[in-house]
Amino acid sequence: MAAATSGRPRPRPLPRRFYLPDAREVAPQLLNKVLVKGRRRARIVEVEAYVGGGIDPGSHAFGGLTRRNSTMFGPPGHLYVYFTYGMHWCANVVCEPAGTASAVLLRAVEPLDGLEEMRSLRPRARSDLDLCSGPAKLCQAFSITGADDGSDLVAGVVAGALRIVDDGTPPPDRPTATTRIGLSAGADLPWRWLVPGSAHVSRRAVSR
């Protein structure tokens, strides 16, 4: 081996099989993985699971296949991007085999690199804690729009493409679990997970 420092594995993209399980299984495993696009890198600190099979009234796919949610019904490892409130984009990672609509919403990430670019893309952010602390904020910071809906996070070597990589940081042993944010239906289901103690989440977990 050439390097004297051999402790840290080289970051590698998550394989397709990572996204094959139920979104409730994939979601907490995505914590501490790293979202990468060009020079921009950020650690995933908050996610929500949206489950297929007609058991999740909070999911966009609950009512079946529509034009908007069709990516959710496709193969795993692709990006489902939707438009909401007339102005915001939000990004999910599709899970489970094609035909089952489940996904993990990326709700907050901790910026690691490329912060200058993120700041210019998010001029309203008052501090670096505001750069990516919300599902629409992180899409602004990573230039994710509807044009990215259906894009593949795994296959192909495309320069500057969005990727999720493992840099050797394991998921939290005991992730914080709470109910999901902003829902009218399915608001009681505890399918939101946070990195405990992270200052970069969208909302702090309810203290006790």
Added chain:
DNA sequence: CTTTGGATCGTCT
């Protein structure tokens, strides 16, 4: 610090 209301338009009924 917390709460409130406005912005703004694609999607689905």
Added chain:
DNA sequence: GACGATCCAAAGG
């Protein structure tokens, strides 16, 4: 025609 898997600024304590 109603409603968002949100964000932000302003107002209130």
